[in-house]
Amino acid sequence: xxxxxxxxxxxxxxxxxxxxxxxxxxxxxxxxxxxxxxxxxxxxxxxxxxxxxxxxxxxx
Amino acid sequence: xxxxxxxxxxxxxxxxxxxxxxxxxxxxxxxxxxxxxxxxxxxxxxxxxxxxxxxxxxxxxxxxxxxxxxxxxxxxxxxxxxxxxxxxxxxxxxxxxxxxxxxxxxxxxxxxxxxxxxxxxxxxxxxxxxxxxxxxxxxxxxxxxxxxxxxxxxxxxxxxxxxxxxxxxxxxxxxxxxxxxxxxxxxxxxxxxxxxxxxxxxxxxxxxxxxxxxxxxxxxxxxxxxxxxxxxxxxxxxxxxxxxxxxxxxxxxxxxxxxxxxxxxxxxxxxxxxxxxxxxxxxxxxxxxxxxxxxxxxxxxxxxxxxxxxxxxxxxxxxxxxxxxxxxxxxxxxxxxxxxxxxxxxxxxxxxxxxxxxxxxxxxxxxxxxxxxxxxxxxxxxxxxxxxxxxxxxxxxxxxxxxxxxxxxxxxxxxxxxxxxxxxxxxxxxxxxxxxxxxxxxxxxxxxxxxxxxxxxxxxxxxxxxxxxxxxxxxxxxxxxxxxxxxxxxxxxxxxxxxxxxxxxxxxxxxxxxxxxxxxxxxxxxxxxxxxxxxxxxxxxxxxxxxxxxxxxxxxxxxxxxxxxxxxxxxxxxxxxxxxxxxxxxxxxxxxxxxxxxxxxxxxxxxxxxxxxxxxxxxxxxxxxxxxxxxxxxxxxxxxxxxxxxxxxxxxxxxxxxxxxxxxxxxxxxxxxxxxx
Numbered sequence: 022x023x024x025x026x027x028x029x030x031x032x033x034x035x036x037x038x039x040x041x042x043x044x045x046x047x048x049x050x051x052x053x054x055x056x057x058x059x060x061x062x063x064x065x066x067x068x069x070x071x072x073x074x075x076x077x078x079x080x081x
Numbered sequence: 082x083x084x085x086x087x088x089x090x091x092x093x094x095x096x097x098x099x100x101x102x103x104x105x106x107x108x109x110x111x112x113x114x115x116x117x118x119x120x121x122x123x124x125x126x127x128x129x130x131x132x133x134x135x136x137x138x139x140x141x142x143x144x145x146x147x148x149x150x151x152x153x154x155x156x157x158x159x160x161x162x163x164x165x166x167x168x169x170x171x172x173x174x175x176x177x178x179x180x181x182x183x184x185x186x187x188x189x190x191x192x193x194x195x196x197x198x199x200x201x202x203x204x205x206x207x208x209x210x211x212x213x214x215x216x217x218x219x220x221x222x223x224x225x226x227x228x229x230x231x232x233x234x235x236x237x238x239x240x241x242x243x244x245x246x247x248x249x250x251x252x253x254x255x256x257x258x259x260x261x262x263x264x265x266x267x268x269x270x271x272x273x274x275x276x277x278x279x280x281x282x283x284x285x286x287x288x289x290x291x292x293x294x295x296x297x298x299x300x301x302x303x304x305x306x307x308x309x310x311x312x313x314x315x316x317x318x319x320x321x322x323x324x325x326x327x328x329x330x331x332x333x334x335x336x337x338x339x340x341x342x343x344x345x346x347x348x349x350x351x352x353x354x355x356x357x358x359x360x361x362x363x364x365x366x367x368x369x370x371x372x373x374x375x376x377x378x379x380x381x382x383x384x385x386x387x388x389x390x391x392x393x394x395x396x397x398x399x400x401x402x403x404x405x406x407x408x409x410x411x412x413x414x415x416x417x418x419x420x421x422x423x424x425x426x427x428x429x430x431x432x433x434x435x436x437x438x439x440x441x442x443x444x445x446x447x448x449x450x451x452x453x454x455x456x457x458x459x460x461x462x463x464x465x466x467x468x469x470x471x472x473x474x475x476x477x478x479x480x481x482x483x484x485x486x487x488x489x490x491x492x493x494x495x496x497x498x499x500x501x502x503x504x505x506x507x508x509x510x511x512x513x514x515x516x517x518x519x520x521x522x523x524x525x526x527x528x529x530x531x532x533x534x535x536x537x538x539x540x541x542x543x544x545x546x547x548x549x550x551x552x553x554x555x556x557x558x559x560x561x562x563x564x565x566x567x568x569x570x571x572x573x574x575x576x577x578x579x580x581x582x583x584x585x586x587x588x589x590x591x592x593x594x595x596x597x598x599x600x601x602x603x604x605x606x607x608x609x610x611x612x613x614x615x616x617x618x619x620x621x622x623x624x625x626x627x628x629x630x631x632x633x634x635x636x637x638x639x640x641x642x643x644x645x646x647x648x649x650x651x652x653x654x655x656x657x658x659x660x661x662x663x664x665x666x667x668x669x670x671x672x673x674x675x676x677x678x679x680x681x682x683x684x685x686x687x688x689x690x691x692x693x694x695x696x697x698x699x700x701x702x703x704x705x706x707x708x709x710x711x712x713x714x715x716x717x718x719x720x721x722x723x724x725x726x727x728x729x730x731x732x733x734x735x736x737x738x739x740x741x742x743x744x745x746x747x748x749x750x751x752x753x754x755x756x757x758x
Contacts, residue, residue, distance in 0.1 A: 032161065035160050036167045036168050037171070037358045038172070039358060040155060044154060044158060045154035048152060049154060061293040066350050069349045069350050069354045070349055072349075072426070073354065073563055074567045075156075076564060077560065077561065077564050078357070078422070079556055079557045081416060081626065
């Protein structure tokens with residue numbers, strides 16, 4: 022039940038183009054365990070900043 | 082068994098098209114329109130997209146996607162197919178597919194619908210899908226980068242300049258749609274104004290107070306938004322509050338320009354992203370609601386299949402069916418802008434190559450379906466009402482009585498009482514001459530929804546529809562201004578490197594100001610245009626958007642030819658040829674047509690003549706003439722850029738096909754996916 026809720030939440034968050042912090046933590050632990058991780062707030066702001074400067078994210 | 086199913090789908094689709102095409106006299110149900118569209122989409126998806134996936138690109142699930150190879154937990158992240166489908170759809174669908182069909186309905190519902198449905202299957206979805214395939218094979222590179230690497234640096238630069246200038250026109254015309262929907266409407270303006278503090282509150286909630294709790298923030302946001310919607314009625318009926326939110330088009334245009342500047346210069350988490358977030362949920366929710374509404378109510382289409390205005394005398398915008406129906410529909414059938422999304426955020430999140438078919442091709446079919454629904458919403462209105470709302474006031478003689486008279490002379494009937502009654506029922510003072518498409522779409526949607534929920538809710542549904550359109554137009558405006566600012570800074574950085582530093586404040590302010598000033602200029606021009614602005618700006622936008630599609634299809638063709646698949650190049654060459662024919666002839670007519678309502682230069686000459694006759698004061702005339710020449714230059718500029726890109730691509734194709742250049746692409750080499758065995 023908890024698992025299902027987590028999946029629905031992650032899908033909704035992803036749908037709107039927002040990042041998935043838990044996924045980021047999993048990735049960091051698996052691939053770069055030696056590096057420090059960003060806090061949720063830092064991660065969020067950094068992601069939003071890069072996303073909105075890369076190219077159009079919304080069309081006409 | 083399966084074959085039988087596809088035969089049935091084919092027959093149902095064909096019968097539905099037959100009913101639509103052959104029906105005369107009595108009204109026909111919207112159900113036939115939906116059946117015809119859905120049948121065609123299913124056939125196109127099942128057969129044509131599979132052909133492209135299997136034969137042209139040989140998509141292979143065993144090949145690791147950029148999301149697998151380059152996963153970084155941030156932008157390169159694999160996400161489930163259906164979630165990505167929703168995300169991609171929300172990114173490509175905006176106000177364009179809603180407004181274009183409503184305007185094109187002046188020709189009747191049939192020509193627009195045919196182009197929306199067949200255009201998407203053979204051109205629009207093909208463009209989105211081929212660019213997506215090209216980009217996933219190249220680490221998620223952008224359209225501009227692919228143009229630079231596969232065709233040449235000049236083409237890459239031309240593509241970038243094209244994107245920037247198209248964005249300017251897009252933002253201006255979308256701004257005009259919002260302004261025309263909100264002028265003199267305290268209810269609408271109050272609701273939209275509330276979205277700004279709501280977004281800021283959400284921004285603080287999800288980044289500062291409760292970081293990452295985006296769903297909480299959006300639940301609060303949606304609740305407050307609905308409260309603002311209901312509150313708008315109170316404001317509009319309150320004699321001391323209503324004047325605060327009642328403004329002319331020009332004032333609203335300046336407010337919008339100020340907002341665009343602010344949104345571009347503020348940190349994104351504060352305003353831009355939360356608003357984007359909110360509008361995504363509203364967009365997906367409302368589109369589902371609209372589809373259900375049409376399916377439940379199955380309203381009759383009151384607009385004729387074809388109107389007399391196919392001859393070019395249309396009062397909403399000038400020009401004949403060919404090429405102007407194809408320019409006006411813009412986003413619902415093919416949209417060059419999508420190529421930027423298909424080579425932007427989406428390719429970095431694809432889990433398997435095979436998913437590209439659903440997301441690239443299927444996502445665009447979905448957008449086309451939105452356009453078909455918008456066409457339904459326009460066609461369920463009485464034709465007289467449709468024209469009364471959409472024709473600029475000047476074209477209707479200036480008041481309700483003359484409007485009724487003018488519309489009667491076109492063979493449709495509407496009375497001043499009918500229009501004032503309709504305006505009152507949706508909580509507005511007047512609906513006459515609200516050109517731009519949004520208000521008539523909102524009236525149509527309100528009619529459909531209140532057919533399911535009861536007439537007493539019509540005003541609420543109308544303002545809900547206006548809010549929903551304005552919300553994602555504003556999202557496009559702030560995101561677009563910001564992206565435009567970054568592109569300008571990148572270009573300026575080539576001239577003087579400090580200007581290219583996007584975090585340097587003076588550069589940010591300067592670039593934001595320039596981008597806002599550029600679209601703001603066109604917006605003000607549109608608002609003050611005696612012909613209503615839509616007549617000049619919407620075709621300019623349509624032409625630019627379709628020409629960008631021409632650039633994208635040229636790049637896609639180059640990728641196909643260079644990967645040794647020249648025998649399948651017709652998949653992208655055929656839509657390219659059609660688009661060039663449509664856009665270049667429309668561009669030529671907009672510049673050189675001798676009719677003042679159609680040709681920019683003829684309009685300038687006509688204005689000069691009016692000054693000589695003393696019918697117009699010289700200062701206004703000078704401004705109008707300057708704008709006409711500016712618009713003509715912009716149209717010519719777009720055409721030149723595209724001809725350049727197509728010519729340089731053509732040269733590349735010939736070199737490769739004659740064997741004078743090796744057929745080599747810069748695809749990332751095959752790496753076996755660990756997720757598929």
